[in-house]
Amino acid sequence: TAGITQAPTSQILAAGRSMTLRCTQDMRHNAMYWYRQDLGLGLRLIHYSNTAGTTGKGEVPDGYSVSRANTDDFPLTLASAVPSQTSVYFCASSDNSGGGNEQFFGPGTRLTVL
Amino acid sequence: AQRVTQPEKLLSVFKGAPVELKCNYSYSGSPELFWYVQYSRQRLQLLLRHISRESIKGFTADLNKGETSFHLKKPFAQEEDSAMYYCALSRGAGEYDYKLSFGAGTTVTVRA
Numbered sequence: 037t038a039g040i041t042q043a044p045t046s047q048i049l050a051a052g053r054s055m056t057l058r059c060t061q062d063m064r065h066n067a068m069y070w071y072r073q074d075l076g077l078g079l080r081l082i083h084y085s086n087t088a089g090t091t092g093k094g095e096v097p098d099g100y101s102v103s104r105a106n107t108d109d110f111p112l113t114l115a116s117a118v119p120s121q122t123s124v125y126f127c128a129s130s131d132n133s134g135g136g137n138e139q140f141f142g143p144g145t146r147l148t149v150l
Numbered sequence: 151a152q153r154v155t156q157p158e159k160l161l162s163v164f165k166g167a168p169v170e171l172k173c174n175y176s177y178s179g180s181p182e183l184f185w186y187v188q189y190s191r192q193r194l195q196l197l198l199r200h201i202s203r204e205s206i207k208g209f210t211a212d213l214n215k216g217e218t219s220f221h222l223k224k225p226f227a228q229e230e231d232s233a234m235y236y237c238a239l240s241r242g243a244g245e246y247d248y249k250l251s252f253g254a255g256t257t258v259t260v261r262a
Contacts, residue, residue: 079255
C-alpha cells in the first residue's frame, strides 16, 4: 500500500495565485491533518478533519481552507498565496476509532511563494 | 492551552556518548506524549509514546508529571541516530481530540 501520498512534491508560486495541495491516504483512517513545518517553529497544525464531512481549524488556519468529501482525500487550498506561506507542508492521518492516535505522515510538499 | 517546549534546537554528540533531548509540556489534564523522528530524506515517523513504556532503537522516555517533562534518552548514540526529533502532546484518551501539538524540534548530529 502507498500509505499517504502528497502532490506536488514541490512548487514555486507567484504571490496572489491560488493553489491546491493534494493529499490521499489508502489506510481508511478516519482523521486527517495538515501541518506546516518551519525552521525554529516545528510543525504547526493548519486544519484537521476527524471524519469525512467534518473539518476544524488548527493553530494557524488563516489563508488556508480544506475539504473532506470522502475518507481518502484531504486537499489544502491557498486562495491567494502570500510569501509567508512559503513552507514545507505535511499531510498526516490517524485511526482514532480505537482511541489510538499515532499519526502517519506524507512525504511533504515544499512550497515557495514569490 | 497545551504547549510543548524543546529548549535545544541543535544537539551534537560523539558516537558512543549518551544523548538526552529535553521536552517540557504544559497541559492541565493528563496528556499523551510522543516522540517523532525525521531522518534525512525520510518521512516523519513515530519513535515512541509514553503509554507504551518501551525502548525503541535504544531510546527511552519517561513521563514525569511532577516536572511536566518527557525527555528522550539513549545511553550510547549511534551515527544513524542523526535526525530531527519532535516531542508532541495530545489530550488523553476519551476526550476525542487527538490533535497533536509539536515542539520546535531538536536536530541531533552524532559525530564519529
